[in-house]
Amino acid sequence: MSGRQRKTSVIIVSLTLLLLAAIIMAHNSLAVLQNNREEQLKKLLKVARLADLYYVEEVNWEEAVEGAITGMLEKLDPHSVYIPPEKVKENKESFAGKYEGIGIQFDIINGYLTVIAPIPGSPSDQLGIRSGDRIIKINGESAIGLTSDEVISRLKGPRGTAVRVTIQRPGVSEPLEFTIVRDVIPISTITAHFMVDDSTGYLAINRFAAITAREVEEKLAELEAQGMKRLLLDLRGNSGGYLHEAVKVAGKFIPGHKLIVYTRGRDGRIDEEYYADQFPRKVVRSYPLIVLIDRGSASASEIVAGAIQDHDRGLIVGENSFGKGLVQKEFSLQDGSAVRITTARYYTPSGR
Known part of the structure; x- marks a missing residue:
């Protein structure tokens, strides 16, 4: 064997040993990580058993477990959260862009359930419910002193079901009785x-829900029919929502196959890229655009503003945005509750 061959053999053996060492170290590191996780879970289980055996009163395990989950997620970041079952339902309605009920905007004023306005086209609107009406009874029971949550639980219900309300109307001496048949109410x-x-x-x-891109298209068409040649797009106070809806909205103003946003997770499993033409679009606008943002503009709002700015498609005006830069995914649990966990970071086209 020549000197060069011996040298090559030594290099190959050395590289092989280094690779084996790296594999062993990675395996050991993973084993340590897994062992540490198992030890911590055992610790939690032991505390639960001790509480079950020795706590002075009967343990409310629903509250205890919810508290443990909430505390654990709080240690991850402010955006990873536990969501109780009732809040899950409320969130689904909000981001679906609709709910089933009678269709009023209301407030509790001096203890009275007061109608601020009926939602146009809703069952309440069609029956003649007016701004300023006080609902004093719901299904024959007093509504005076109810909280907002109690009002919602009484007035919402499946489409086609009925609810009786007794109304005290300014200028009318006798109470008015209405039977309102619930229907699907859009939440714009x-x-x-x-x-x-x-x-x-x-x-x-105000947010990016499942209907936002469609609503934006409809409103833009209305404004364009009135002669709009430039647009002020206001995202102030918009805390975000669905990422894909933000991509659709940005795509209404950014031409071609241009990158809107990309995400990067811990190990590459959920890395994704989103482009302006990724979703169907009727038309791409080219008129001048100004986007208004403030410290309340976060997540999906920042994706839209960031893409428009990076592609020099419009002018961003206002304050620094919230700066969230994180993507959450919601995972359902068996009792109807859920956890929302940060799964990735998102970046604007320029890598910000």
């Missing part, structure tokens, strides 16, 4: 849209 994600002047439109989005 558009706070306002109007023409500022002959050529400037204004559109405010």
Whole structure:
């Protein structure tokens, strides 16, 4: 064997030994990590058993476990949270963009359930419920002194079911009785849209739900029919929502196959990239665009603003946004509750 061959053999053997050492170290590190996790879980289980055996009163395990889960997630980051079953249902309605009920906006004023406004086209609107009406009874029981949550639980219900309300109307001496048949009520994600002047439109989005891209398309078409030639897109106070809806909205203003946002997780399993033309779109707007943001603009709002800024598609005006930069995924649990866990970081096209 020549000197060069011996040298090559030594290098190969050395590299092989280094690779084996790396594999062994990685295996050992993984084993240590797994052992540590198992030890911590055993510790938690032991505390639960001790509480079950020795706590002075009967343990409310539902509250105890919820508290343990909440505490654990709080140690991860502020956005990983436990969601009780009733809140899961409420969130689903909010992000689905609809709920089933009678269709009123209300407030509790001096203990009275007061109608702020009926939602246009809702069962309440069709029956003639008015702003300023006080609902004093629901299904024959007093509604005076109810909390907002109690009101919601009484007025919401499956489509097609009925609820009886007794109303005290200003200027009318006798109470009015209404039987309202519940229906599907849309929850708009558009706070306002109007023409500022002959050529400037204004559109405010309050969150990114399942219906947002469709609503934005409808409102843009309305404004364009009124002569809009430039747009103020208001994302102030918009705390975010569905990432794919943000991509759809950004794609209405950014042409071609341009990157809108990409995500990076811990181990690459959920790394994704989203492009302007990834979802079907009717038209791509090219008119001047100004996006308004503030410290309450987060998550999906920052994705839209970031993409528009990075592609030099519009001007961003306002304050620094929230700066969340994280993606959460919701996992359902067997009792109807859920946990929302941060699974990735997202980045604007320029890598910010």
